[in-house]
Amino acid sequence: MCTVVHMAYGLLAAAIAAEVAGTTAMKYSEGFTRLWPSLVTVIGYMIAFVLLAQTLKTLSVGTAYAIWAGVGTAAVAAIGMVFLNESTSLVKIAGIALVVAGVVVLNLGGAH
Numbered sequence: 001m002c003t004v005v006h007m008a009y010g011l012l013a014a015a016i017a018a019e020v021a022g023t024t025a026m027k028y029s030e031g032f033t034r035l036w037p038s039l040v041t042v043i044g045y046m047i048a049f050v051l052l053a054q055t056l057k058t059l060s061v062g063t064a065y066a067i068w069a070g071v072g073t074a075a076v077a078a079i080g081m082v083f084l085n086e087s088t089s090l091v092k093i094a095g096i097a098l099v100v101a102g103v104v105v106l107n108l109g110g111a112h
Helices: 002-028 035-055 061-083 090-108
Strands: none
Touching (some): 002 061, 035 061
16 A cells, blocks of 8 residues: 555656646747647646546545645746746745645645
């Protein structure tokens, strides 16, 4: 059972990576007018949803989606600030920290 749960979390991590890659590519797609970033966006989201669906065989939907959405949101916000010259402020950093804290609290609550 433990290895099945670990595999589910591995698939969830891959789903998050695919979603973050797709969202980052979307920034460069210029409203889906540029072919390659648009394809990376669509493929990234397709992979993310397939992998997320696989995790739901093992993890509860609340836990899996909270981790997927929360970590993805925090990662994309950080990428925007670090690599895409988006503004950085203590309020934004605190917001990211609160999202991550929320995901941790959900997991500590035994939601699997």
